[in-house]
Amino acid sequence: MSGNGKGAVTRSRVTRSRVTRPARDPDAVDPDAYGRALGLSTGWTVFSYLIAGMAAYGFIGWLIGRAVHVAILFPLGMLVGLGISIGYVIHHYGRQEAAGKGDHR
C-alpha cells in the first residue's frame, strides 16, 4: 500500500463501504431462494439415504436369511442399514453444518 497513512485510511473506508453495502445487482442471487434450494436438496438427499440404507441392507439381510433359513436377518439388515445411513448423514451433513458450508447433492 503506497502513499501516506491518510490515503490508505480513505481507500480502506471505500473498500469497506463497498463490502458492506454493495451496489444492488438485479441479477444477484436471492439468499432466501438459495437457502430454500439448498434445504430442499439436502432434505431429500438425507431422506433418500435413509430409505437406501434400509433397502440395501434389508435386501442383503433377506438374501442371507433365505440362504441360512434365518428370517430375522431381514429386519435386522434393515435396522443395520438405517444405522449406517444415520451415521453417514450425521458424519457428512453434521460436518458441513459445523463448517458452515452447503452441498448441492
Next chain:
Amino acid sequence: MTGDVHVLAAPAGGQCHIFSGCGFPAPGLENFEFQPLFSIGSFHFTKPMLIAILCTITVIVFFWLAFGKPKLIPRGMQNIGEIGILAVRDQILRPSLGRRGDSYLPFLVSLFFFIWLMNLMELIPLLQFPAMSRIGFVWPLVAIVYILYLYLGFRHQGAWGYIKNMIPPDVPLFVLPILIPVELLRFFVIQPFTLGVRLFGNMFAGHLLLTIFYIATWYLLSLSIGLLYAVGSAVLVVFVFLLELLVDLLQAFIFTTLTATYIASSLEPAH
C-alpha cells in the same frame, strides 16, 4: 368420467343422499380410471391423455404468443411471460446453478409450467383431474431429468471422474465398502423414485381429498340434520380447493428446483 359426483351416485338413480338407505359412495381407485374417449385398434384415448395434450399446447401457444415477436418494452402477454421466466430464473435456476446455468432456463421453464398446468387441471371445471396423479405421466419426466443428469455428469466430469465423484470423499477407506451399496441404491433407484413418487403422491392424495368432500357435500344434502353437515363439507371443499392451488404450485416448484440442483451437481462434483 368416473370422478363425477353424479356417476358415483348413480346406483341410487342420482339420488344417493343420507337417510335414503344409500351408503356413502366413497371415492377410490376407480376415480383415476377412465373410459376411453375413443379407440383406434388396441389404443385407447382417455381423458388424462387429452389433458396432457391440452397442457402441452397451452404452454407452447402461451410462450409463442409472448415471445414470438418480442418487444424491447414488453406489453401484454410478453409482460406475463417475462414475469414467469424471471420467477423461474431467480427462484429456481440461479440459486442452484448461478449464471452459468442460464442455458438451461428454457428446459426448466418448460418443465415448471408444464407440471404446474398439469396439476392445475384438477381445479378446472369439466376437466377436474390432475394428470400427474396417473404415475405414467410422471415417469417420462423423471426419465428425461435423470438421463440429462447422467449425460451432463459424464460430459463435464468424464466417465471415470463421474464414478469417482460418486464415492463419498470424507469417509475412511474401510467404511467405503459398507457405504457403496447405500450410495449406489440411493443414486440409481431411490433418488429418481422419490422425485417421481412425491409429485404423483401429492396429486393423487389431493384429488382424492377434493373428491371426498365434493361427494360428501352431495351425499349429505337433504332436508335433515345432514344439511348442516353438507354446509360444513362445502366449506371444506373451498378450503381444500385453496390448499390444492398452493400444492399444485409447490409440487411444480419442488420438482424443478430438484432438477436444477441435479444439473448443478452434474456440472461440477459436490463436496
